[in-house]
Amino acid sequence: MNRWKRIKKAFLNDKGAIVSISFLILLAVISLIAPILPLNPNKTDILHLLEAPSVNHWFGTDEVGRDYLARIIYGGRISLVVGILAMVMSTVIGVSVGMVSGFFGGIVDSVLMRIVDVIQSIPWLILVTVVGIFMKKGLLSIIVVIGFFSWMEIARLVRAEVKSLKERDYIQYASFAGIGALKVICRHLIPAVMPTIIVAASSGIANAIMTESALSFLGIGIQEPLSSWGKLLQTAQSNLQNAVYMAIIPGFLIVLTIFAFNKIGNLLRIYLEPRVSEDLA
Amino acid sequence: MSGLTKILDIENLNVSFYSDSVKTKVVKDISLEVYDGEILAIVGESGSGKSVAMKSVMDLLPVYAKVSADRFLFEGKKFLEIKGKEKRQILGNDIAMIFQDPMTALNPVKKIGDHLIENIRRHNKMSKKQAESLAIEMLERVGIPSPEKRMKQYPHEFSGGMRQRVLIAMALCSRPRLLIADEPTTALDVTIQAQILKLLKNLHETEKMNIVLITHDLGVVASIADRIAVMYGGRIMETGTKDEILYNAQHPYTKALLKAIPGTENGKKCKLEPIPGSVPQMKDMESGCPFYSRCEHAGEACLCEFGATHDYSDTHKSYCMNDLKQLNERGA
Amino acid sequence: MGKYIAKRILNAIPLLLLITIICFTLISLAPYDAVDAMTTPKMSDELVMLIRQKYGYDKPLYIRYFRWLDGIVNGNFGYSIVNGTSIYNDLMARIPNTIRLVLPSYLTAYILAIILGLIAGANKNKLADRIIDGFSSVSLAIPTFWIALILIYIFGYKYRLLPILGMNTVGKSGAEDYLKHFILPYAVLVFAFLPGNIRYVRSATITQFSEDYVMVQKAFGASRTEIMFSHVMKNVLLPVVTRLGMALPTLITGAVITESVFGWPGVGPYFVKAVQGMDYPIIMVMLVLSSTMVILGNLLSDILYCVVDPRIRG
Secondary structure, three states: OHHHHHHHHHHHHOHHHHHHHHHHHHHHHHHHHHHHOOOOOOOOOOOOOOOOOOOOOOOOEOOOOOEHHHHHHHHHHHHHHHHHHHHHHHHHHHHHHHHHHHHHOHHHHHHHHHHHHHHHOOOHHHHHHHHHOOOOOOHHHHHHHHHHOOOHHHHHHHHHHHHHHHOOHHHHHHHHOOOOHHHHHHHHHHHHHHHHHHHHHHHHHHHHHHHHHHHHHOOOOOOOOOOOHHHHHHHHHHOOOOOOHHHHHHHHHHHHHHHHHHHHHHHHHHHHOOOOOOOOO | OOOOOEEEEEEEEEEEEEEOOEEEEEEEEEEEEEEOOOEEEEEOOOOOOHHHHHHHHOOOOOOOEEEEOOEEEEOOEEHHHOOHHHHHHHEOOOEEEEOOOOOOOOOOOOOHHHHHHHHHHHHOOOOHHHHHHHHHHHHHHOOOOOHHHHHOOOHHHOOHHHHHHHHHHHHHOOOOOEEEEEOOOOOOOHHHHHHHHHHHHHHHHHOOOEEEEEEOOHHHHHHHOOEEEEEEOOEEEEEEEHHHHHHOOOOHHHHHHHHOOOOEEOOEEOOOOOOOOOOOOHHHOOOOOOOHHHOOOOOHHHHHOOOOEEEOOOOOEEEOOOOHHHHHHHHO | OHHHHHHHHHHHHHHHHHHHHHHHHHHHHOOOOHHHHHOOOOOOHHHHHHHHHHOOOOOOHHHHHHHHHHHHHOOOOOEOOOOOOEHHHHHHHHHHHHHHHHHHHHHHHHHHHHHHHHHHHHOOOOHHHHHHHHHHHHHHOOOHHHHHHHHHHHHHHHOOOOOOOOOOOOOOOOHHHHHHHHHHHHHHHHHHHHHHHHHHHHHHHHHHHOOHHHHHHHHOOOOHHHHHHHHHHHHHHHHHHHHHHHOOOHHHHOOHHHHHHHOOOOHHHHHHHHHHOOOHHHHHHHHHHHHHHHHHHHHHHHHHHHHHOHHHHO
């Protein structure tokens, strides 16, 4: 409990962290209430194409006259959904693999870690696109592809931690006392590696959002009629000369979002990592 | 004793650590002196502040530590006020320190010879050649066989005991007036421990090097120390000559500590008595006696106050709220 | 040392084979193959069968795997489904362009990162560190393609200082024209490679400064500068130099996004076009090629480690 109090204090003392959290909350709220806002991301208006930001259109209009604020809010929804779901997926896979590998050791461990080696030796962009071509294009496949290929780092971390936890007396005692593996994992190991999981999840969202926007920007991610910040930037590229705000605004939001998640992840890392405790000699 | 020169003279040293704006006093009002020609041992359990106290001499404490003292003299110089370059000229030259873990104390990617030569040339104007031959001489002096060959080797090619010898050689290069040895044998095998202690004792005699030995091991103390200061919970509990402490201990903590070492007394086996309880947290004992919670004689006064001084001789002092004379007579 | 390196090489071989097997399986699983691309619906079944026989598609899977592997090893990478060109020739024309762009940018970023990382790590939590670390946290959050877009807008459209597409202006050649094309993608890539490397050097420096030997040197009167240059730097540079090996795959796939934005005629646009056109023989070759580079890179970095670190060298 003491630890969480310290984290709370650390967050309140760090201006960057306060800004990050407020920004993410604001983003989440806007994304949630978007459908009830008087904004239509799909209504075209050929009389007002590529108009710079004004009172009527706070963020201007795009190349077919759609309100860019609405496009950005709805695009942000997709970016966040992809980020969060892909993170959940990679965390679940990573934790399971790392847990099994670290807990059972032996052949299971060697095989799983070999698989991690293989997958990690393929550059992510190549890997994601290769698998992408075997799936129907769509939101779900983007999530699955990103989630499915970013779990290796978490798996390694969890495995290493479980391996060292296993040597601790209380875990050895539990096994010795005949408590089943599943129970030991759920009761003792998962709570113990929770800090690692939380930290990894926080930067996992940031990475997933970055990956999605890069793929969408290259035209191999989110497809029409859906849109995301990365996808908006792709469109912005062809209108760069006339409407630079179309590139600046979504890019800026990506930067803020990723920075905020990374910031939170880093602060949590400092206060959750077990070895960083007072070293009073 | 008072007629002798004091090499190190510390009065009311306080060291506090600050973290999250919480202040923790780690060393409280300790007074120490090292006389010319002696080996002083500071004895205490881990966490007693003995190492911190000596690191404050060497300027080795982390930035969040604050050091203050009423008097802090090294060879008559106000040591806490000396900073920067001036201080660096004294460190490693007039005072040297060796550490507990010789395995990590040397730079793994630097040759042993370069360690020594670099250190020699830092404090002495000397050509590389001269420094090299001095380094070889020093390695020989601390008992490292075929030193010319060893100079070109890396630390990982040395055993723990050999590395500790290298560090002692490094310290020896500038013939320091004071050597602080922080648990120099704790990380070593028992047989090697004895060799290193013998070496230290030998250097103390031949090189006129004064030594402060920090240790938790009373056996180590018994073999080489002249005087002993017993520390607990950031305070000094009792000081005296070796014999006064080992055979005529007055303070309840010292007595408990002596009972807790394995050994034989007058040929018959003694019963080993552990001290009940564990070392308390530093922040739990601001003003009272740190041994309060584990002491069988603790009274009300011990909780809020520390240290009525009892003098037994010129050299033998202890700090306890109890009337120790009465207490010890009753116990005897 | 020789034994260790031999062991590492022996370890890398099965990994490489495994990857080729995965690749080949993916190719075989693909919804249509190279023969489908050559045939048209008007051709008779016999003709299709003949073509299949000619290219060995009637043989069992494992034989086809060995033939394919043999081809890859001998530089026969197969043909693009979309326009039938030889993938080997395509890549040979494009890889040098990518290397010309990536190598200078990576080296620049690498050297800058070493300098900045050492400065930051040595001054942990002080002003210099806050600025440098702040810069790397912010730039880690910036997508490279966004920076590219902004630079294109500023230098290409607004002030019209620099060209924004390709490697040369059509009909022009020469160093000046090339440099003008080179500078923007180069800057973007330096920016992209910088933050990760700074972070790495910085944390290595901080770790070294907390080592016991630093404290011992302080106790022997060494100044911070002496400790930095005579002790810490070498310890930091050892892992940093060996990291260079791991950058090997970057030479080929490290600039896909930047190359695409700037229309640089390297591997990037080729690959992106292949993905958009479902041209998977190309994608699979890229998969094999890039993973081979990763494995070779790791191997190289292990070998470098053996060569430079006295603890293993001995």
